[in-house]
Amino acid sequence: MKLLIFVLIYFMHVGDGKLKISTYNIWNIMFGWEMRKYRIARMVKEIDADIIGLQEVRFNSLNDNQVNHLQQLLPKYKWKYVRPANNITIRDDSITNTWIREGIGLISKIPILSASVFHLPYVYGPDTNKRIGLHAQLETDSGKVINVIVVHLSYDRQQQCSNAAAVLNFIHYKKLTHTVILGDFNTYKDFDMPVQLLTHTSRMSLGKCSSQLESYMKKTSAFQDAWKVVHALDGDNGYTFSNMPYPGLESRPDRILVSSNLRPVSAELTGDGRFYKDLYSGSIMYHRFRTVIQSAFLSYRGIAGYSCLQDCGPNGSCRCGVCVKGGNQNNCQLPDCVECNSHIYKLYVAFIMISLTLLIHLFYAVVIILVTGSDYRREELFNILGCNCCLCNKNLYRKGTSRKHKLLKLLQRWPLFRLPPYLLLVLTLIMLLVTYFYGKSVFADTFKTVYSVMEEEYFPSDHLMLTVGINI
Structure with missing residues (x-):
């Protein structure tokens, strides 16, 4: 009798399980990727998610990209799918032409059965970046198949509406079930209509998106915003951007939406820069010093131009391959920088x-x-x-x-x-x-440049990582 009860209980729970899924905007190659990737990899190990969607992934080539760099540090994540979407505009005076494409990807500890890319049609607007979605079918340990869609929507409000409509249309066309949509939705506090479309709130709340999207309202079942489901009682706003000292967390662009046949049971945020600074400040200084000396060597060889891999933003300047505190007016071009010239x-x-x-x-x-x-x-x-x-x-x-x-x-x-x-x-x-x-x-000027670190460089990303546990 006891054996029979055990067998019945076992078969009642076959197929049940929990899946951890994360989304993270890795912030392309901003501020020392060679250092940041170790902190990101450590964070991934601590979270121990099964599937992770990644945005702002830079490429040198299809086989040399930031997802590959992370996968080398994360041997448990044997499966990946990553695709570029756009070419990055390189400054005319830049001395480098690396990391010239950007896209999205995912890594997984569970097998990817199939994966494909679909394009989100361009609608006229200020954002001329091409937008894509990644669709992957993955098999859980219990044998169930789950559909994961990774996106990075437009920053323009009206173009977001079109992007959301294209995602819904793809789901409807493919007749997908057990679906998770995750990524950077570029959602603003005062404009979340595209997410409301995906979660099927009332048509009236769609505002300016209504004319474009009302035809999609009945095409698929409503998705659930996992963070809101889990934190419905405590009212935690779940802000993930900007993970910087200033202006601080102010919006929630990073979302994980799950179909109605999946139940979110946990949701958490990780990636606070304070831990990164405590663990890696010495390595950051060494990397900056090495970069400055490399820039001096380039000056010695007579190479001229802008030496940083990225733009340092309005609050920073590029000097000798590193970003320092101060506005853009303090930029210097090789070989004329006093702290890294041929002398x-x-x-x-x-x-x-x-x-x-x-x-x-x-x-x-x-x-x-x-x-x-x-x-x-x-x-x-x-x-x-x-x-x-x-x-x-x-x-x-x-x-x-x-x-x-x-x-x-x-x-x-x-x-x-x-x-x-x-x-x-x-x-x-x-x-x-x-x-x-x-x-x-x-070398006083050289050391001044090395130690003049922008606060942003002490953060693994300007986004937090969102992780959701799902019962399947």
């Missing part, structure tokens, strides 16, 4: 060579002091160095002793190596200090 590059090379030379002398002085202090006895020398095994094993050095003495005599031909080791040590330390303070003075 700075030559000084940097000279500084490195001098520093390495001094470190070699310092190392020599320390070794000679240790050898002298151990009275040339290898056992004590190895003990002082804390090295008693493997390649440091004294037995490996029993042969070839005469050669070692010859090498020592050869080194001592260098005048500085003839100095008493303690004197050489003191002189080297003094010279290192002088070199350090001299370099700090010479």
Whole structure:
């Protein structure tokens, strides 16, 4: 009897399960993608969603895009589908022509059975970007098939209406069930008519969209706004943009809409920049310094032009390949930037060579002091160095002793190596200090640029990630 009850309960729950789905605008290549991708990957691991839709994905080629970069850091997400939609306008004076296309994509831990792209027809307006949708059919662990549609709608209000109508028309034409629509809807607080169309609120509330969209009202069943369903009682507004200190969160463009036969049971937001800053500020500084030195090398080679991969916005300027605080009037063009011109590059090379030379002398002085202090006895020398095994094993050095003495005599031909080791040590330390303070003075403008970080660079994106749990 107990076995029979167990079997009945089991078959009653076959096919039941929970699916976690996320949407995230990754903010193209703004402000150090090479650093941001690690924080985004870490965030994805913490959320552990099954399916993630991504917007503002940049491409160098179909096989070299930001989704591929993330997938390399996220081995659990074996399946992906990503497509470009637009060519990016490159500045005439830009020294780079990379990341020249932008589109949308998704990554998944569960198998993608099929995937396709559909175009949202262009309607005359200020937004000339081509808009597409991605449709993927995925199979859950329980064997159910779920349809996922990823979108990034127009920023123009009237064009949003047309985009929403095209999405509904596609769903109706394909007769899709168990459907999730997710992405960046570019929705404003005072204009959410396109989302209202998809969620089937009353026709009167569609306002200026009514004339275009009323014919679609009866074509498909209403979708549910997952955030509103889950947070209906607590009234949380669910704002996801702008994830910046100023102006702060002010709207909810990022949505996950689910068909009526799916039940949202959880909804959460992640991606606060404070954690990113705490974890990666040191790496950000290193990356900025390396970029400035690379720009100096380009100046040395005679390359001229705008050096940043992206526009730094109205509150920032491009200097030496990085964005710094200050308006656009402070932009500088290679090779005329004082902090990364050819002269700075030559000084940097000279500084490195001098520093390495001094470190070699310092190392020599320390070794000679240790050898002298151990009275040339290898056992004590190895003990002082804390090295008693493997390649440091004294037995490996029993042969070839005469050669070692010859090498020592050869080194001592260098005048500085003839100095008493303690004197050489003191002189080297003094010279290192002088070199350090001299370099700090010479590279003052360079370090000022490196440390003049815009607050936006400490955020993984200007959007938050929205994640919804769905019972299927």
